[in-house]
Amino acid sequence: MTPQSTPATDDDSLVLSALWGALRVFRVLALVYALWSIWVRHAEMARLDLALMVIGVLSVWTAYMYVSRRRDLRIHVMEMVLASAAVMSTRWFDTPLSATTGDTTIPGVWQNVPVVAIALILGWRGGLIASLVITAVMIAQVGQFDSEPLSNAGLIVMLGTCLGFGADVARTEQAELRRALARQAEVAERDRLARVVHDGVLQALAFIHRRGRDIGGESARLGMIAAEQELRLRALVIGMPLPELEVAIAGPVDLRRALDAAVTESATLVASAEPVELDSAKAQEVVAAVEAALDNVRKHAGPQAQAWVVVDDLGADVVVTVRDDGPGVSQDRIAEAAQSGRLGVSSSIKGRIEDLGGRARYLTSPGGGTMVEMWIPKGRAAT
Amino acid sequence: MKGQANNPRQPGPDGVDPLAGADGDLGSGLADRPLRVVVADDHPMWRDAVARDLVDAGFSVVGTAADGPSAVSRTLATAPDVLVLDLNMPGMRGSAVCAELAAAGSPARILVLSVSGEPEEVLSTIKAGATGYLVKSASREEFLEAVRRTAEGRAVFTAGLAGLVLGEFRRLGQQPPPAEGDVPAAPELTERETEVLRLVATGLSYKQIAAQLFISHRTVQNHVQNTLAKLQMHNRVELVRYAIERGLHE
Numbered sequence: 001m002t003p004q005s006t007p008a009t010d011d012d013s014l015v016l017s018a019l020w021g022a023l024r025v026f027r028v029l030a031l032v033y034a035l036w037s038i039w040v041r042h043a044e045m046a047r048l049d050l051a052l053m054v055i056g057v058l059s060v061w062t063a064y065m066y067v068s069r070r071r072d073l074r075i076h077v078m079e080m081v082l083a084s085a086a087v088m089s090t091r092w093f094d095t096p097l098s099a100t101t102g103d104t105t106i107p108g109v110w111q112n113v114p115v116v117a118i119a120l121i122l123g124w125r126g127g128l129i130a131s132l133v134i135t136a137v138m139i140a141q142v143g144q145f146d147s148e149p150l151s152n153a154g155l156i157v158m159l160g161t162c163l164g165f166g167a168d169v170a171r172t173e174q175a176e177l178r179r180a181l182a183r184q185a186e187v188a189e190r191d192r193l194a195r196v197v198h199d200g201v202l203q204a205l206a207f208i209h210r211r212g213r214d215i216g217g218e219s220a221r222l223g224m225i226a227a228e229q230e231l232r233l234r235a236l237v238i239g240m241p242l243p244e245l246e247v248a249i250a251g252p253v254d255l256r257r258a259l260d261a262a263v264t265e266s267a268t269l270v271a272s273a274e275p276v277e278l279d280s281a282k283a284q285e286v287v288a289a290v291e292a293a294l295d296n297v298r299k300h301a302g303p304q305a306q307a308w309v310v311v312d313d314l315g316a317d318v319v320v321t322v323r324d325d326g327p328g329v330s331q332d333r334i335a336e337a338a339q340s341g342r343l344g345v346s347s348s349i350k351g352r353i354e355d356l357g358g359r360a361r362y363l364t365s366p367g368g369g370t371m372v373e374m375w376i377p378k379g380r381a382a383t
Numbered sequence: 384m385k386g387q388a389n390n391p392r393q394p395g396p397d398g399v400d401p402l403a404g405a406d407g408d409l410g411s412g413l414a415d416r417p418l419r420v421v422v423a424d425d426h427p428m429w430r431d432a433v434a435r436d437l438v439d440a441g442f443s444v445v446g447t448a449a450d451g452p453s454a455v456s457r458t459l460a461t462a463p464d465v466l467v468l469d470l471n472m473p474g475m476r477g478s479a480v481c482a483e484l485a486a487a488g489s490p491a492r493i494l495v496l497s498v499s500g501e502p503e504e505v506l507s508t509i510k511a512g513a514t515g516y517l518v519k520s521a522s523r524e525e526f527l528e529a530v531r532r533t534a535e536g537r538a539v540f541t542a543g544l545a546g547l548v549l550g551e552f553r554r555l556g557q558q559p560p561p562a563e564g565d566v567p568a569a570p571e572l573t574e575r576e577t578e579v580l581r582l583v584a585t586g587l588s589y590k591q592i593a594a595q596l597f598i599s600h601r602t603v604q605n606h607v608q609n610t611l612a613k614l615q616m617h618n619r620v621e622l623v624r625y626a627i628e629r630g631l632h633e
Contacts, residue, residue: 202498203426203428203429203498203519206498206519206520207426207432207519209520210432210519210520210522210523211432213523214436214523230520268542268543268586270542270543270545270546270584270585270586271502271546271547271550272502272546272547272549272550272553272554273502273503273506273547273550273551274550308542308584308585308586310542310546310585311546312546312549312550312553312581312584313553313554314553315556321581321584323585323586323587325586371585
């Protein structure tokens with residue numbers, strides 16, 4: 001169920017698909033219109049038979065395009081050449097009025113079809129160029145600058161450019177949608193994996209861990225290896241931190257998830273069952289402060305020390321407490337160290353939290369380890 | 384959202400204080416008879432291992448179950464002191480098993496033993512009547528001690544569970560007060576209970592908490608017990624209210 005790498009075709013985009021569908025029908029209607037308008041002025045036509053032959057060629061083309069549904073650039077460049085020829089034929093086959101003023105042309109409005117198609121394929125630049133080409137052909141047909149082809153030109157240029165721009169937007173939107181869907185599939189896949197891993201592999205690893213420890217000796221070491229892998233796997237499938245996704249959304253983030261990614265193996269995250277929402281920038285600062293505190297635990301309480309990170313959501317404030325079970329430091333020594341500027345951790349925790357409008361304090365007692373308590377107001381602080 | 388609250392990163396004494404209640408003989412409970420236990424787990428290797436550990440330690444395993452419905456029927460049929468319950472079993476979620484047993488008036492106490500740590504599921508199982516929660520990677524000694532404690536009617540609280548319970552009270556406290564008179568008010572913790580719960584959440588043992596607050600070990604135990612009782616009581620009242628509402632409207 002991995003996200004499939006769909007080829008970037010216009011078929012994905014509903015808007016582009018609809019426009020192509022409309023164009024396919026428009027080609028037929030434009031042909032009917034051209035035929036009808038020739039019928040209206042057939043008496044004055046210079047060469048009615050040849051004009052009808054031009055319409056005949058366009059009909060074959062239209063039928064082919066209707067059936068084949070081709071959307072590539074090549075065929076539409078060819079269509080452009082055909083449309084240009086049809087426009088030019090007006091000069092010799094049509095009524096004297098059309099031939100000299102460009103009042104109407106033999107293809108009528110059919111020559112706009114390749115302009116729209118190229119705009120859909122190439123975007124606004126392609127649409128602009130295609131419309132300019134057709135305009136040039138229409139002017140060439142009349143043989144002089146005249147008001148009629150020029151006012152038509154305005155419409156065609158606008159049509160080509162606007163539709164091209166619309167196609168660009170639709171394509172960008174589509175790419176974004178595709179990315180979002182891929183991400184969604186990724187998350188769903190991870191959820192599924194998490195369930196499978198949880199029900200099978202984690203159970204087995206936890207079992208090996210426990211039995212190994214009970215048996216002792218070599219088995220105990222095997223058990224420890226299993227325990228390590230159990231932890232990693234659990235972090236992978238259950239923690240599921242997708243920080244880039246949350247940052248992309250840029251709304252409030254769940255502090256529990258943000259912290260889960262930061263909490264190391266020797267620490268336990270303790271939190272509520274409900275999400276603890278915090279502004280994403282604030283959450284990042286809190287995570288950094290907690291990381292600094294855990295760093296401190298490693299440095300001062302030793303590698304054997306356990307740590308607990310407790311998230312307590314008070315509504316208006318969040319209290320994050322980091323405690324370790326190391327030997328602890330006396331209150332006086334913390335104050336003394338902070339005064340002499342030796343306690344770098346103090347400022348990297350305190351500074352961050354105070355910048356958020358909160359406060360941080362150390363609590364320690366012999367036997368109870370060291371505890372850092374951080375109060376963070378949820379509302380926007382003057383930073 | 385899953386999983387960070389109760390992961391077994393520390394096999395240490397997180398809330399379960401192995402020294403606290405180890406004054407009796409192995410496996411002996413209130414009376415002289417061995418404690419009777421039902422083990423419910425859908426993984427055979429876990430079920431067997433847990434049962435063997437219990438038997439080795441002098442407990443009497445009176446039944447095992449491999450899915451939710453049979454966990455309920457075995458427990459009702461054998462009336463054990465303790466049901467050791469895995470959270471994610473086929474047929475019925477752990478919380479549903481607890482609710483069924485409570486509805487049937489079963490006196491068996493329930494200890495949840497799970498590899499999971501899915502916070503919502505743990506919390507709802509506790510609210511539905513389980514009085515203890517232990518992750519599967521806890522050591523055998525911790526586990527046996529937890530079964531003994533559960534049998535005595537004492538709550539088995541890990542740091543993670545304390546966090547969940549505290550979080551639930553915070554959530555209830557932040558709900559707007561009920562407008563109607565017949566809606567039960569959300570339960571509240573006393574300041575002391577909150578303090579104790581927070582200390583349990585930071586991984587301190589009852590003993591350490593007692594020393595820090597200058598109160599007895601027993602008092603700490605009582606505070607923890609009370610928080611759980613309040614939550615379960617509230618849950619029952621809510622369920623009854625819900626049932627009545629449904630009944631009135633149908």
